[in-house]
Amino acid sequence: MENILIKLKQNLIIIVLIAIAFIFPLLVKNSPFFLDLLFRTAIYAVLAMAWNLNAGYTGLITFNHIALFGIGAYVSTLLQVLYGINVWIGMFLGGLLAAVIAVSFTYPAVRLKGLFLALATIAFSVVIQVLFINWRIIIVTDTYPRYIGGAVGVFIPLKPESLIDLQWHTTKLPYCYLALILLLLEYLFMYKLMHSRIGYYFLAIKDDEVAAEHTGINTVKYKLLSIGIAAFFSAIAGSFYAQYLLFIEPVSLMSLTFMFTISLIALVGGLGTLIGPLLGSILYVPLSTFLRISIGGTRYASLALVTLAIILIVIIIVFPEGLYGILRRLTEKKSK
Amino acid sequence: MEIEGLISSIASGIMMGGIYALASIGLTLIWGVMNFINFASGQLTMLGMYLCFAFTISLGLDPIASLIIATVTLFVIGLFLEKSVIRPIVNASRFIQIVVTLAVGIAAENIIQTIFGAEIIAMPRGIGSMQILSQVLELGSVRVTVARLLPLPVATLLTILLHFFLTKTRVGLGIRAISQNPYAACIVGINVERAYFITWGIGCSFMGLAGALLMLFQPAYPTVGWEFILVSFMAVTLGGAGSYVGSYISSMIIGVIESLSSFIFVPALRQLIYLSLFIAILILFPKGLFPTREVG
Numbered sequence: 001m002e003n004i005l006i007k008l009k010q011n012l013i014i015i016v017l018i019a020i021a022f023i024f025p026l027l028v029k030n031s032p033f034f035l036d037l038l039f040r041t042a043i044y045a046v047l048a049m050a051w052n053l054n055a056g057y058t059g060l061i062t063f064n065h066i067a068l069f070g071i072g073a074y075v076s077t078l079l080q081v082l083y084g085i086n087v088w089i090g091m092f093l094g095g096l097l098a099a100v101i102a103v104s105f106t107y108p109a110v111r112l113k114g115l116f117l118a119l120a121t122i123a124f125s126v127v128i129q130v131l132f133i134n135w136r137i138i139i140v141t142d143t144y145p146r147y148i149g150g151a152v153g154v155f156i157p158l159k160p161e162s163l164i165d166l167q168w169h170t171t172k173l174p175y176c177y178l179a180l181i182l183l184l185l186e187y188l189f190m191y192k193l194m195h196s197r198i199g200y201y202f203l204a205i206k207d208d209e210v211a212a213e214h215t216g217i218n219t220v221k222y223k224l225l226s227i228g229i230a231a232f233f234s235a236i237a238g239s240f241y242a243q244y245l246l247f248i249e250p251v252s253l254m255s256l257t258f259m260f261t262i263s264l265i266a267l268v269g270g271l272g273t274l275i276g277p278l279l280g281s282i283l284y285v286p287l288s289t290f291l292r293i294s295i296g297g298t299r300y301a302s303l304a305l306v307t308l309a310i311i312l313i314v315i316i317i318v319f320p321e322g323l324y325g326i327l328r329r330l331t332e333k334k335s336k
Numbered sequence: 337m338e339i340e341g342l343i344s345s346i347a348s349g350i351m352m353g354g355i356y357a358l359a360s361i362g363l364t365l366i367w368g369v370m371n372f373i374n375f376a377s378g379q380l381t382m383l384g385m386y387l388c389f390a391f392t393i394s395l396g397l398d399p400i401a402s403l404i405i406a407t408v409t410l411f412v413i414g415l416f417l418e419k420s421v422i423r424p425i426v427n428a429s430r431f432i433q434i435v436v437t438l439a440v441g442i443a444a445e446n447i448i449q450t451i452f453g454a455e456i457i458a459m460p461r462g463i464g465s466m467q468i469l470s471q472v473l474e475l476g477s478v479r480v481t482v483a484r485l486l487p488l489p490v491a492t493l494l495t496i497l498l499h500f501f502l503t504k505t506r507v508g509l510g511i512r513a514i515s516q517n518p519y520a521a522c523i524v525g526i527n528v529e530r531a532y533f534i535t536w537g538i539g540c541s542f543m544g545l546a547g548a549l550l551m552l553f554q555p556a557y558p559t560v561g562w563e564f565i566l567v568s569f570m571a572v573t574l575g576g577a578g579s580y581v582g583s584y585i586s587s588m589i590i591g592v593i594e595s596l597s598s599f600i601f602v603p604a605l606r607q608l609i610y611l612s613l614f615i616a617i618l619i620l621f622p623k624g625l626f627p628t629r630e631v632g
Contacts, residue, residue: 054430109615111622114430115373118571120618124610126566130608256562260438269433302446302558309443313436317424320432 013327014275018184025176035172039244041285042179043237047275048266049186050233055263056272057194058226060205061114064105064121065234066259067128068098072235073242073253074132079152082139087166091239098235099228106227110220127261132250153249156242166243175244182240183278188231190274193229202226206272268315270324279323286309340477345599346592347478353591354487355546359564360571360583361495362542368578369515369535371425373433376441377568378561380540384410384547385556386448389457398464403548407427407541414540418533426532449558458555458625469552475591483552490549494542511535515578543568567594570614576626586625 008015021042028034047065075094079085108258109120148154159165168174191331193199201222204212213219242248252258261284269280291304319326350493363377387409388601391402421440425432461470469483502508511531522528546564550556575582590610597609617625 061430061434108619112618113622115434116573116618116622118434119566119573120615122566122613123570123618127608127611127615130605130611134602134604134608257442260435260442263431264435264439267431271431302449305446306443306450307441309446313421313439313443315441316432316436317421320428 010053014187017278018276021180021183022177025173025180029140029171029173032172034175035176037286037289038176039172039179042176042183043241043244044262044265044285045278045281046179046183046186046237047234047262048269048281049183049190050230051080051262052266052271052273052277053190053193053202053230054226055266056203056276057199057206057221058202059209060223060226062106062121062204062227062230063101063118063137063256063259063263064124065262066254066256067125068102068231068234068242069238070128070132070248070250070254071098071101072238073248074154074238075235076239077156077242077248077320078137078149081148081154082157086164086237087243088164091236094239095235097233098238102231103224103228106224107220110223114299122256122259125254125256129254132254151249152253155246156246156248158246167246172244175240179240179244182236187274187278194274198222198225268312268322270322273322276322276324279327282324284312340382341475341599342476342596345595348480348594349595350588351480351484351488352595353588353590354489354491355550356564356567356571356587356591357491357547357584358487358494358542358546360568360587361491361498361580362539362546362577363568364572364575364578364580364583365498365542366535366539367572369511370426370532372422373437375434375437375565377543378443378563378565379441379444380410380543380561381547381550381564381568382415382448382556382561383413383444384544384557385551385560386452386457386547387544388548388551389459389556390452392459392463392528399459399469399552400465403545403552406548407545410544411467411537411541413544414537415533415585417540418536422536423444423529423532441565445558445561452558452584454558456544456555459551466552481553486552487546487549491584494545495580498538507531507534557587566611570610574614574617574625579626582626 001207021038025038028038047069051062054059054062072091072094073320075097076087076090079090079093105124109117112120118166132149133151136147138145138147156167159167159171161168161170163174166178194202201212201217204215204217205219205222209219238253241253265280265284266277267280268283269278270276288304288308292307295304295307321328361379362380363374366372366374379402384406385401387406390397391397391405392399394403395609417440421436425436428436459466469481469486471482473480473482473485500508502512510521510526511534513524513526514528514531518528521531536545547556567590568587571583571587574586574589575584588604593610593613598606601609
């Protein structure tokens with residue numbers, strides 16, 4: 001009993017966050033604006049958490065998650081459009097495919113250190129984006145052939161509202177809950193992972209790769225494992241996002257700006273911590289939306305991003321440990 | 337006909353290489369001396385383009401004069417950036433360097449978008465020396481505008497000047513000493529902070545000059561910087577961090593590969609070809625073509 005209480009106390013922040021997250025949608029269920037905000041916060045947090053696994057725990061600077069996010073979105077969408085395969089199966093297949101692609105790309109590049117890996121993965125992201133922009137598929141229906149894909153994007157065929165087809169049209173509330181559940185599952189997975197032997201291997205690789213190798217850790221295998229897991233979650237988030245918008249196109253979905261936003265979120269929240277990316281997302285998404293609303297007219301809309309960038313620069317310079325570092329310092333002071 | 341097309345695309349690749357060389361020398365200088373990664377480099381080039389345009393249009397200066405003033409302004413902007421943003425994070429981890437400079441770049445991009453709007457802008461052809469610069473020359477089978485001929489000699493000249501600055505002057509020797517060992521340089525009495533300050537100024541003015549020269553023959557838009565970031569990082573990784581001659585040579589190679597791949601394949605797939613090649617080179621030579629020192 002006492003043990004449970006101590007555990008509860010240790011994880012108080014996350015439990016409170018979960019409770020708020022699951023009650024909040026009910027309070028705002030009539031406001032599409034807040035539901036959209038919540039959904040995006042959750043999806044960004046899922047992506048930032050996946051990025052954090054590579055960057056914060058295993059110490060690999062990778063910028064390919066946005067391409068994998070896109071691959072996830074495209075696989076589930078194209079399987080639905082072309083073959084009528086259920087979205088849940090497509091989502092799972094997309095996750096697996098993204099993991100396979102990420103691992104097979106990184107396997108030859110695994111010797112690359114630090115910035116070189118970052119550059120190679122940025123190049124990979126751009127290559128995937130250019131491929132999707134130029135790749136058009138011809139569908140021959142009964143009457144006439146038509147193109148889908150390319151820069152124009154793909155529409156997901158509308159179906160009646162149901163959990164099986166993952167489509168709701170009158171309210172976005174179920175999407176929010178599913179995104180929160182995805183986030184929670186990812187959090188639990190990361191928690192278990194980082195408290196297991198594999199998690200300690202990851203940390204060892206980050207601290208000193210040579211030393212890790214000398215203690216008998218197969219560094220290549222565990223680096224690839226980390227990349228594969230992160231890719232899987234990024235792609236699942238992609239399928240979810242596609243299903244939420246019911247439309248995908250490569251230009252904005254796979255933009256590098258989006259990728260850097262994700263890494264900024266993880267860094268502001270606190271790199272190498274479990275709830276850091278979540279905190280970063282909770283700060284970033286509402287703040288950016290709020291700034292866009294308050295400053296965003298027609299002409300000065302871009303000043304919103306300037307303000308946002310400056311706020312984030314100041315946070316990172318003043319608190320290099322991110323929001324998590326601030327929180328921890330506050331709670332430590334209290335307990336003293 | 338095929339051969340002529342080939343020659344002219346190689347020539348235009350080398351001429352574009354001049355722009356890339358200036359941009360990547362700015363990057364490699366900061367990287368080599370301070371061991372600092374500047375992801376705002378593309379946006380600094382973009383600033384060079386817009387400043388050159390703004391000085392010509394709103395102050396009514398001659399394009400060549402505004403090109404020089406834009407370069408000087410970028411020098412000052414570089415000094416300001418070093419003092420305000422870079423100095424607190426100069427010894428921070430790679431992540432913080434990358435993400436903070438990215439944020440600086442995004443801020444710069446959006447300031448420009450607020451002032452000039454998101455439209456594509458181009459230098460008007462009638463103003464001052466633009467009349468000469470926009471004339472078309474025929475050199476054998478190669479047809480180019482005068483403005484396109486400028487970057488290559490300018491880049492070559494400045495690379496040589498930079499070489500003399502770094503090997504002959506007191507400040508330059510100090511900067512080189514720091515790039516080899518900051519602690520030892522500090523002990524023998526070199527002012528490290530001032531050297532960093534100057535390095536940033538020079539680096540930024542090189543990137544700005546690349547943009548200003550580009551503005552004379554290409555249109556600009558606020559997000560144009562992203563196209564330079566990858567190219568100049570490619571040049572620096574291939575040429576070796578800190579090696580300006582390496583950057584100069586690999587910029588020419590990248591320029592030629594880029595224009596050849598749009599000549600041989602579809603222009604839309606240009607990025608695909610040269611980025612795949614870049615990935616392949618990185619995989620085959622994990623430390624760059626001319627490795628200089630432990631980087632990463």
